[in-house]
Amino acid sequence: MKYENTDKSKDEKSDSSNIHSGHRARLKRQFINNNNYLSDHQLLELLLFYSIPRADTNTTAHKLLNTFGSINGILNTRFEHLQDVEGVGENTAVLIKLIPELIRRSLSCKKIENTRINNLNEIGEFLINYFSLDTTETTVLICVNKNKSIISLNKLKYTFNKEENALDEILGICLNAKPHTVVLAHLHPDGCLKPSRDDELFTYGLKNALEALRILLMEHFVVTHNSYTRILKSLDYDISKSFSQ
Secondary structure, eight states, X not given: OOOOOOOOOGGGSSHHHHHHHHHHHHHHHHHHHHGGGSOHHHHHHHHHTTTSSSSOOHHHHHHHHHHHSSHHHHHHSOHHHXXXXXXXXXXXXXXXXXXXXHHHHHHHHSOOTTOBOOOHHHHHHHXXXXXXXXXXXXXXXXXXXXXXXXXEEEEOSOOGGGHHHHHHHHXXXXXXXXXXXXXXXXXXXXXOOSOOHHHHHHHHXXXXXXXXXXXXXXXXXXXXXXXXXXXXXXXXXXXXXXSOO
């Protein structure tokens, strides 16, 4: 396991430490006064102060940008790939990965309950934004009432690889929320829009299980970071005819 140089021996706490301390204070003050003037590498350098409290973080910031190309590339890379960069240990990787997770949760906290669904295209666009910071396959269930208003959005624990667990989890949510219809969506982080055979089989099984509860599956979306496809529509099963397209 790789560790950052977070601690120095007493004899290393010398002039270089004072130099870094002065630089850090100036950079923090620049950020507080006007963060728009900081470059990408300066923002990243400032962030790294909080996982690498004494060593120079400028070099590490440049290495991260050179390796992943941009701030977005850094935030969206895998945890273990971050640690492949010299100077990046577990603390720094955790700090970096906290940022997209906090942003994603902030976006998901935007009040969508009682939002009326006018058409499935609106849901598709919403889902692209919702999944924008996820880098692993993620699944959500949106519950909708008779008035076409969203009751809740639920992130699922299980994937379709554990089909029975995922089905039980969805049915449990539905029994609690008592929706009229639901929308299922999952992210393909590799950018592939084509549903797998497992995706299609799970969709059929879920549709039948929900119908036994008198709940309709409105659609199952496969979402990437810039587009989406609709499984039920592609399988010629579309209960969304009451929605304007």
